[in-house]
Amino acid sequence: MTAPLARDKAVAPSRPAPRRRRLDGTLLLVAPAVLLVLALFVYPFVYGLALSFQPYGDNEANGPLGSYIAFFGDARERLSIWNTVRLAIPATAIDVALALPLAYRLRRPIPGQRTLTALFVIPMTLGTVLIAEGMLQFLGPAGWVNKALLAIGIVHEPVRFLHNYLGTLISLLISDFPAVFLLLLGYASGIDPALDRAARVLGASWIQRTVRVTLPMMLPGIAVATALSLVATFSVFPSAVLVGNPAGETRVIAFAAWQAAYEHFDYSEGSAIAIVMGAIELALVFAALSLRVGGYRRLTAEAGR
Amino acid sequence: MTTAKLKSLRVRELTKSFADTAAVVGFDLEVVGGEFISLLGPSGCGKTTTLNCVAGLLDPDTGAIEIDGRDITRLPPERRGFGMVFQSYALFPHLTIARNVAFGLEVRRVPRAEIEARVARALDLVQLRGVGERYPAQLSGGQQQRVALARAIVTEPALILMDEPLSNLDAKLRLEMRLEIRRLHQALGLTTLYVTHDQEEALSLSDRVVLMRDGVIEQSGTPEELYSQPRSLYVASFLGYRNLMPVEVGEVSGESVSVVANGLPLTGSRRGAVAAGTPAVATIRPKDVQVLGPGSPGCIAAQVELAEFVGDGFELSADAGHGQRFIARTLDRWSVGDAVALRLPPERLLVYPSEAR
Numbered sequence: 001m002t003a004p005l006a007r008d009k010a011v012a013p014s015r016p017a018p019r020r021r022r023l024d025g026t027l028l029l030v031a032p033a034v035l036l037v038l039a040l041f042v043y044p045f046v047y048g049l050a051l052s053f054q055p056y057g058d059n060e061a062n063g064p065l066g067s068y069i070a071f072f073g074d075a076r077e078r079l080s081i082w083n084t085v086r087l088a089i090p091a092t093a094i095d096v097a098l099a100l101p102l103a104y105r106l107r108r109p110i111p112g113q114r115t116l117t118a119l120f121v122i123p124m125t126l127g128t129v130l131i132a133e134g135m136l137q138f139l140g141p142a143g144w145v146n147k148a149l150l151a152i153g154i155v156h157e158p159v160r161f162l163h164n165y166l167g168t169l170i171s172l173l174i175s176d177f178p179a180v181f182l183l184l185l186g187y188a189s190g191i192d193p194a195l196d197r198a199a200r201v202l203g204a205s206w207i208q209r210t211v212r213v214t215l216p217m218m219l220p221g222i223a224v225a226t227a228l229s230l231v232a233t234f235s236v237f238p239s240a241v242l243v244g245n246p247a248g249e250t251r252v253i254a255f256a257a258w259q260a261a262y263e264h265f266d267y268s269e270g271s272a273i274a275i276v277m278g279a280i281e282l283a284l285v286f287a288a289l290s291l292r293v294g295g296y297r298r299l300t301a302e303a304g305r
Numbered sequence: 306m307t308t309a310k311l312k313s314l315r316v317r318e319l320t321k322s323f324a325d326t327a328a329v330v331g332f333d334l335e336v337v338g339g340e341f342i343s344l345l346g347p348s349g350c351g352k353t354t355t356l357n358c359v360a361g362l363l364d365p366d367t368g369a370i371e372i373d374g375r376d377i378t379r380l381p382p383e384r385r386g387f388g389m390v391f392q393s394y395a396l397f398p399h400l401t402i403a404r405n406v407a408f409g410l411e412v413r414r415v416p417r418a419e420i421e422a423r424v425a426r427a428l429d430l431v432q433l434r435g436v437g438e439r440y441p442a443q444l445s446g447g448q449q450q451r452v453a454l455a456r457a458i459v460t461e462p463a464l465i466l467m468d469e470p471l472s473n474l475d476a477k478l479r480l481e482m483r484l485e486i487r488r489l490h491q492a493l494g495l496t497t498l499y500v501t502h503d504q505e506e507a508l509s510l511s512d513r514v515v516l517m518r519d520g521v522i523e524q525s526g527t528p529e530e531l532y533s534q535p536r537s538l539y540v541a542s543f544l545g546y547r548n549l550m551p552v553e554v555g556e557v558s559g560e561s562v563s564v565v566a567n568g569l570p571l572t573g574s575r576r577g578a579v580a581a582g583t584p585a586v587a588t589i590r591p592k593d594v595q596v597l598g599p600g601s602p603g604c605i606a607a608q609v610e611l612a613e614f615v616g617d618g619f620e621l622s623a624d625a626g627h628g629q630r631f632i633a634r635t636l637d638r639w640s641v642g643d644a645v646a647l648r649l650p651p652e653r654l655l656v657y658p659s660e661a662r
Binding site for chain 1: 361383384386387388389393395397398399409413
């Protein structure tokens with residue numbers, strides 16, 4: 001946008017008067033989207049933010065920050081942050097670690113590439129609830145997995161996969177994998193295959209190529225995938241309830257907000273918790289994106305050359 | 306002038322197919338250290354496949370590649386120690402120029418001080434002093450090409466492989482880099498295998514040219530040999546014989562053969578199995594067609610149809626009647642519509658048998 005304008009200015013002497021910028025009629029096409037964002041995101045957000053500073057009931061005594069004080073003052077409530085972090089970070093790390101080699105391997109057409117890619121993306125079409133439903137059947141005490149493990153003799157009593165931390169983690173891994181995989185696949189297929197060949201001819205072993213070329217080239221993609229996955233897993237709610245233990249180890253922050261608002265009918269504290277959750281997500285996103293810093297970020301656009 | 310590190314490269318009976326297509330068939334080549342060899346041919350002729358097999362980036366189906374008598378056919382590319390320059394340059398976009406050039410040394414765990422000295426020397430050699438801290442995207446195409454060269458030579462490889470390194474450059478830079486490549490080749494005593502589809506590049510750079518077609522060597526020899534003694538019509542047409550005329554063969558006596566092209570009787574030199582009464586193709590370079598004033602004896606009368614100024618003269622298209630046209634290069638100025646006489650020296654008019662394939 002700015003570049004052509006600047007160039008116009010440079011040629012300007014031949015023009016009699018600077019042209020007035022006219023509003024492009026097609027710009028109106030963004031109006032519905034803007035209205036939608038205002039109505040469905042900006043207004044509720046501002047409303048919630050304002051609400052969070054209007055404490056309710058006992059919290060009113062502590063001034064405008066009453067709801068926040070209530071949340072941070074209660075050890076059980078504070079724990080919900082930790083409960084979320086210890087789900088979101090491992091789920092993201094495992095998904096990225098699994099998706100990265102697969103995406104890199106599948107970046108070029110190989111036999112079965114389409115089938116494999118489709119297979120990895122299927123969970124995206126299933127909702128978290130459906131995934132939880134499947135898990136209840138599949139991973140339950142009498143499910144196939146436990147039956148198989150018992151039959152092989154690896155375990156002597158059914159493994160508890162469900163209604164605990166593990167259940168929620170597995171559900172998050174399944175539901176988040178497709179987005180992470182697709183994103184990394186996009187980045188991986190943008191890497192010039194000649195780079196790997198050049199590194200090989202220059203004498204770099206497989207490990208050296210991975211560390212010196214592939215990973216640094218993938219870093220912007222890894223950062224974005226990590227950020228997206230962190231946000232998605234941080235707002236985990238259905239799987240924490242359906243295949244987790246929302247009264248204990250998987251009492252995540254989204255659940256705490258829901259409980260405050262809809263069980264205790266304290267909308268102010270519910271909003272305060274939601275704002276805290278948003279702030280933490282933002283911090284995690286910035287942390288993830290800071291992976292991209294260093295000399296490489298500005299050159300991402302040239303990656304395909 | 307240094308002596309070459311490599312004594313010999315031998316490629317024996319190399320064959321490589323992709324799916325059902327044979328890319329290279331029975332390719333044989335012997336390179337002596339210090340030579341500059343070009344693999345020349347149109348796209349799809351197998352020249353790049355051959356180069357990638359030598360580099361180790363492709364596994365040949367059959368055949369062998371030997372360096373100084375040692376079989377390296379199954380050696381992975383990272384252990385061959387060659388240098389390679391790619392068409393896309395393949396510079397690492399996330400590394401500075403200095404780190405790009407240093408790459409081959411770093412993976413060989415050369416001491417840091419030595420790396421610095423060698424990188425500086427390599428950048429000096431390609432006349433890119435002072436850009437070490439920049440990134441590839443900040444350099445022009447020509448500069449990136451120089452970096453790619455520096456990166457390939459800094460490890461002092463026994464053999465340098467180049468895959469159409471100049472095809473992404475504009476005409477002026479191409480000429481400049483061509484000289485540069487030849488200069489480096491001589492100064493460093495390199496042995497170079499160079500892939501190109503540009504006959505001018507191949508002829509000007511190489512000690513020997515290997516012209517390929519459909520995965521097979523059509524002719525190999527010094528540039529002079531290929532230029533003056535093209536073995537087949539294919540080689541001739543690839544090396545600038547732009548006048549191609551289907552002819553009927555009349556009398557054949559020794560090397561000399563008389564033919565009829567669109568009703569015009571011509572005399573040429575026989576190449577290959579040309580027999581009386583068989584169809585053949587006569588061919589001559591534009592610059593070998595002599596353009597004389599009208600009425601010159603023993604010439605073909607023609608009329609100038611097109612006259613193109615090409616810097617060092619004119620390129621004419623002249624109509625000799627019966628639908629027979631000739632392209633000629635001349636230093637004289639002729640205009641469209643001028644009547645001229647064309648002389649085709651018999652020793653320059655080559656007659657090849659029509660190709661069945």
